[in-house]
Amino acid sequence: MSTECTLDAPTLAIERLTVGYGNTPVIEHLTLDPIEAGYVVALVGPNAAGKSTLLRALAGLIPAVGRVTLGGRDLLSMSLPERATHVAFMPQTLPQGVALTVFESVLSALKASPLHENHPTDSRRLRHHAVHTLERVGIEHLALVPLDHLSGGQRQLVALAQTLARDPVLMLLDEPTSALDLLHQVSVLQLVRSLARDGRIVVLVLHDLNLAARWADHVIVLHQGTLFTAGPPEEAITPRVLSRVYGVSARVERCSGHFLQVMVDGPLDPPLHPSRRV
Amino acid sequence: MPDVLTAYAQAMRRRVLVVALLSVGCLLTFGLDLLIGPSELAPRLALQGLFEPETLSRPQAIIIWEVRLPTALMALLVGAALSLAGAEMQTILNNPLASPFTLGISEAASLGAALAIMLGIAIPGLASTWLVPINAFLFAFGAVLLLQMLARVHDASAHTLILFGIALVFLFDALVALIQFVASAEALQQFVFWTLGNLSRGGWDGVRVLSPLLACIVPFSLAGAWQMTALRLGEDRARSFGVNIRRVRFMSLVRVSLLASGAVAFVGTIAFVGLVGPHIARMLIGEDHRFFLPASLLTGALVLSLASITSKLIIPGVLIPVGLVTSLIGVPVFLILVLRKRRAL
Ligand SMILES: Nc1ncnc2c1ncn2[C@@H]1O[C@H](COP(=O)(O)OP(=O)(O)OP(=O)(O)O)[C@@H](O)[C@H]1O
Ligand SMILES: [Mg+2]
Numbered sequence: 001m002s003t004e005c006t007l008d009a010p011t012l013a014i015e016r017l018t019v020g021y022g023n024t025p026v027i028e029h030l031t032l033d034p035i036e037a038g039y040v041v042a043l044v045g046p047n048a049a050g051k052s053t054l055l056r057a058l059a060g061l062i063p064a065v066g067r068v069t070l071g072g073r074d075l076l077s078m079s080l081p082e083r084a085t086h087v088a089f090m091p092q093t094l095p096q097g098v099a100l101t102v103f104e105s106v107l108s109a110l111k112a113s114p115l116h117e118n119h120p121t122d123s124r125r126l127r128h129h130a131v132h133t134l135e136r137v138g139i140e141h142l143a144l145v146p147l148d149h150l151s152g153g154q155r156q157l158v159a160l161a162q163t164l165a166r167d168p169v170l171m172l173l174d175e176p177t178s179a180l181d182l183l184h185q186v187s188v189l190q191l192v193r194s195l196a197r198d199g200r201i202v203v204l205v206l207h208d209l210n211l212a213a214r215w216a217d218h219v220i221v222l223h224q225g226t227l228f229t230a231g232p233p234e235e236a237i238t239p240r241v242l243s244r245v246y247g248v249s250a251r252v253e254r255c256s257g258h259f260l261q262v263m264v265d266g267p268l269d270p271p272l273h274p275s276r277r278v
Numbered sequence: 279m280p281d282v283l284t285a286y287a288q289a290m291r292r293r294v295l296v297v298a299l300l301s302v303g304c305l306l307t308f309g310l311d312l313l314i315g316p317s318e319l320a321p322r323l324a325l326q327g328l329f330e331p332e333t334l335s336r337p338q339a340i341i342i343w344e345v346r347l348p349t350a351l352m353a354l355l356v357g358a359a360l361s362l363a364g365a366e367m368q369t370i371l372n373n374p375l376a377s378p379f380t381l382g383i384s385e386a387a388s389l390g391a392a393l394a395i396m397l398g399i400a401i402p403g404l405a406s407t408w409l410v411p412i413n414a415f416l417f418a419f420g421a422v423l424l425l426q427m428l429a430r431v432h433d434a435s436a437h438t439l440i441l442f443g444i445a446l447v448f449l450f451d452a453l454v455a456l457i458q459f460v461a462s463a464e465a466l467q468q469f470v471f472w473t474l475g476n477l478s479r480g481g482w483d484g485v486r487v488l489s490p491l492l493a494c495i496v497p498f499s500l501a502g503a504w505q506m507t508a509l510r511l512g513e514d515r516a517r518s519f520g521v522n523i524r525r526v527r528f529m530s531l532v533r534v535s536l537l538a539s540g541a542v543a544f545v546g547t548i549a550f551v552g553l554v555g556p557h558i559a560r561m562l563i564g565e566d567h568r569f570f571l572p573a574s575l576l577t578g579a580l581v582l583s584l585a586s587i588t589s590k591l592i593i594p595g596v597l598i599p600v601g602l603v604t605s606l607i608g609v610p611v612f613l614i615l616v617l618r619k620r621r622a623l
Binding site for chain 2: 056059060061080081082083084085087088089091093094095097098099100101103104105108109111112113114127128131134140143144146159162163166
């Protein structure tokens with residue numbers, strides 16, 4: 001049962017990962033330092049840098065070449081149902097026009113394929129688990145609301161609950177806070193951090209660098225499909241990185257609460273990538 | 279916590295009730311369908327004859343047992359088959375406008391029937407009464423397999439399936455037109471009659487084939503209910519829940535093609551039931567497929583049974599092909615339903 005032990009405190013290792021759509025690679029030969037359980041990792045970078053592509057590859061949604069291991073087990077060669085017991089992915093969008101309630105959508109996440117072994121299987125306990133998941137995200141009052149009647153931020157919280165429900169060791173969240181108000185941003189990131197502290201690995205894409213600096217243990221800056229830099233927030237988020245990667249002139253200062261604060265003064269003058277298109 | 283679960287249990291009970299009411303509705307329309315008909319047979323007499331067959335004269339007994347009963351059963355079976363197929367199709371193609379016939383299944387069946395009726399081309403060794411339905415079935419089923427093969431060469435996405443499916447629709451239509459062009463006037467008339475959906479054509483043979491077909495397929499449909507529900511949340515999400523979408527889609531397409539081609543083979547094309555049945559079911563019950571699939575099946579049966587009754591009432595003494603009724607009456611009724619639903623929101 002050594003594999004079980006390693007998955008209790010797993011490490012995510014990515015080596016020479018190449019991912020693309022059709023014949024055009026988006027990410028080429030990406031190698032990252034191993035990511036330990038218990039940490040929140042923020043994936044940042046400009047639009048089209050390949051952040052979503054990386055997460056989708058890790059989730060097994062698009063084919064990838066290279067070596068990705070989770071707790072020593074090869075993630076890329078796992079079957080979809082097996083991988084779904086360890087990894088969960090929260091996409092950037094939730095489809096429109098679906099006649100399901102919030103509770104049903106979370107239940108379907110639990111029932112769509114078998115969960116890992118130490119999870120309840122009987123329907124009554126699964127329903128309790130679904131309610132518990134909604135409570136953790138703070139949306140139990142929305143349980144019986146149809147998905148189509150939700151606001152943008154509520155939809156995002158529901159999407160998070162669907163991902164959280166399966167209780168994966170590796171959580172991949174694509175911009176989980178982009179539609180949330182200030183309080184919900186904080187509570188989601190608090191939740192994310194407590195999930196990580198419970199022994200999971202959470203990788204989340206964030207566009208708000210202040211949030212990344214405040215809540216992530218480790219920041220990975222992706223630029224045009226390659227690793228630009230990675231490290232603790234104060235090493236990864238610097239004026240130099242901001243100008244080279246985002247093309248903006250910015251200051252990074254420590255505010256009174258001791259957290260990094262990014263202030264953008266404007267586009268670089270002259271522009272660094274005059275022809276860059278998103 | 280108990281609040282949510284209580285409310286959920288209540289919603290479940292409501293759904294079970296809706297499904298039960300739909301079943302009762304089907305039984306009622308089925309009974310009505312037996313009592314009404316173009317021939318001179320008072321409903322009271324027909325009712326009596328059902329329970330005491332010896333009170334009927336020989337021709338009356340034939341009307342009830344050989345004409346009305348199989349036709350009424352076919353209405354339920356074909357409605358159920360097409361609507362269940364439509365519900366699955368709408369989910370796997372992620373398109374509320376899809377129907378069992380979206381991907382060329384009915385055109386392929388027409389091609390098979392056209393070959394059999396107008397050119398006499400069919401699988402050798404078949405009894406002549408079975409020639410047209412079996413040919414229609416084989417072509418319809420073959421079309422889906424062809425579609426799968428084509429789509430697999432590419433990426434087997436919903437989008438690809440729809441594009442290839444529409445291409446097949448045009449191809450088969452053109453081939454049918456070509457056959458019509460060279461056919462004799464007599465054969466042409468017979469073929470046109472075939473294309474008008476007609477429930478009485480199938481007879482007991484149709485019932486004997488369709489009922490076991492449906493009975494075999496429904497359990498498989500229901501077994502995949504949670505995966506289909508997850509698919510409604512989007513492909514990426516369903517796959518990250520561990521659902522093998524390609525497989526789900528393929529298995530579902532096989533079921534759809536069996537159901538749709540089985541129905542088409544015996545009664546011709548009956549448009550609209552496979553589109554409207556799932557829509558009504560969705561309005562009534564939502565898209566939890568554990569309930570949505572059976573509700574679609576029952577709604578389809580109910581709608582086609584009602585259409586069968588209507589087809590006998592529009593012009594007294596004349597039986598209008600039911601395929602015309604579903605389109606002529608069904609379309610306005612459906613539009614009203616949709617528009618009322620819109621206003622309510
Ligand atoms: N389905 C797809 N087919 C082809 N190319 C794609 C597809 N999805 C993304 N791409 C391309 O891959 C590149 C990276 O896209 P990706 O979605 O990973 O960016 P991102 O870093 O998530 O950006 P954003 O911040 O805007 O979400 C882009 O150049 C994009 O055009
Ligand atoms: Mg993205």
